Amino acid sequence: MTNYSLVESDGPDEPPDGRTAALAAVEARLEHTNELLRRMLAEVAKTPSTHAIFVDAGYVYASAGLLVAGTEDRRNFDLDAEGLIDAFIDTARTIFADSRLLRVYWYDGARRRIHTSEQQAIAELPDVKVRLGNLNANNQQKGVDSLIRTDLESLARHRAISDAALVGGDEDLVSAVEAAQGYGARVHLWGIEAADHGNQADPLLWEVDSQRVFDLDFCRPYVTRKPVTLYENENAPLPSxxxxxxxxxxxxxxxxxxxxxxxxxxxxxxxxxxxxxxxxxxxxxxxxxxxxxxxxxxxxxxxxxxxxxxxxxxxxxx
Known part of the structure; x- marks a missing residue:
């Protein structure tokens, strides 16, 4: 018969000293990581959300001009762009009360992408970035929609904005909205009241997170129709x-x-x-x-x- 000897113990087996040290090191690293996460979350909680305003100037000129002055032709009216931009910023400040403005992006067309004097004045405004597409022979903008998509997608991807106010109506902007939303940004469509028929594409209206329309009273202070030119020699003989x-x-x-x-x-x-x-x-x-x-x-x-x-x-x- 085998005899077994009993060894008295004061408690459960203790792990070797090396294992104890390893566990202590892991616990220390976990506590350090938790402390870093707590600090990061505290900073995030203190950081306000950010919004930006994206303005398709061609849409604004055509829609506001038709609504207030009865014409889409820029030559027949003046637009107070600085005043209108300030009004957009004030509106955003009201809607996004707990958010700060990143900047206003103003998209327009120009021959050879060279700023006109008016576009240069807009570019000099604080918190405004002017992006220029081209103009073809028919004075139609080219490349503006792609510029809007690039900026919207890039800012959303880098978490630079949480909300985007988009002033426009072209169906080609749907892809820009989808791209920004794919990175978690909310896109809010702003429009100008249509003078006769709708001036924003239905697919764009369906895609955005919210909609807002600026009426005649809102636009009237910023659009002034130019006086009709009167020629002094209307009674003179016609030229050959x-x-x-x-x-x-x-x-x-x-x-x-x-x-x-x-x-x-x-x-x-x-x-x-x-x-x-x-x-x-x-x-x-x-x-x-x-x-x-x-x-x-x-x-x-x-x-x-x-x-x-x-x-x-x-x-x-x-």
Whole structure:
């Protein structure tokens, strides 16, 4: 029969000294990690949320101009962009009461992406960043929607904003909204009251987190229609077709110098017709130079276009 000896013990087995030290080290590291997390959460709790305002200037000019001045043509009204931007900021401050403004992004088009004097003045405003797309021969913006998407997606991805107020209406902005929402940002669509029919695409309205529309009373202080030009010599004899054609060629020379061959290449396929915006610019500038209205005189307007085209086609041959 085997004899067993009993060993008296004061308690449960103690782990070796090396294991005790290892456990102590792990506990110390866990406590350090927990302390870092507590500090980080405390900082996050103290950090306010952030919002930014993204403005499609082409949409604002067209919608506010039509609503207040009855025209989408920028040449026929003045827009107090600084005052309107301040109003947008005040609105955001009310809606996002516990949030701070990152900045206002102002998206517009310009020939060769060169700032106009008006765009430069806007760019100099505090907390405003001007982003420029291009303008084609028809004065249509190109590349603006992609700029909005890039900024929206980048800011949302880097958690730089929690809310985005988007002033626009183009369906092409849907992808920008989806991209920002994919990173957790909320997108709020702001619009200008439509003068007759809707000016915001339904798919865009369906995609955003909230909607707000600025009415006539809100927009009226920032839009001023320009006075109709009155010419002193309206009773004078009409200019000859040759004189009008010469003025058309003179305007074409300026047009080409400002826009270059790329814009001319876009214009040529439409010969002998001119896109509406270009034709409007041509008529307005011709009347300014002639100090005489050409409205109601179709033969003279044809002579004006003929002179314009003749110069441009001569440029193509050189």
């Amino acid at each position: 077709r040759e004189d009008v054609a010469f003025v058309g060629a003179r305007i074409a020379a300026t047009w080409f110098a400002e826009r270059g061959r790329d814009r001319l290449a876009e214009l040529l396929p439409g010969h002998p017709y001119l896109p509406g915006p270009v034709d409007g610019e041509l008529l307005t500038e011709a009347e300014r130079l002639l100090k005489r209205s050409l409205r109601g005189h179709p033969p003279l307007r044809r002579a004006l276009r003929d002179g314009f085209w003749q110069h441009l086609r001569m440029v193509c041959q050189n």
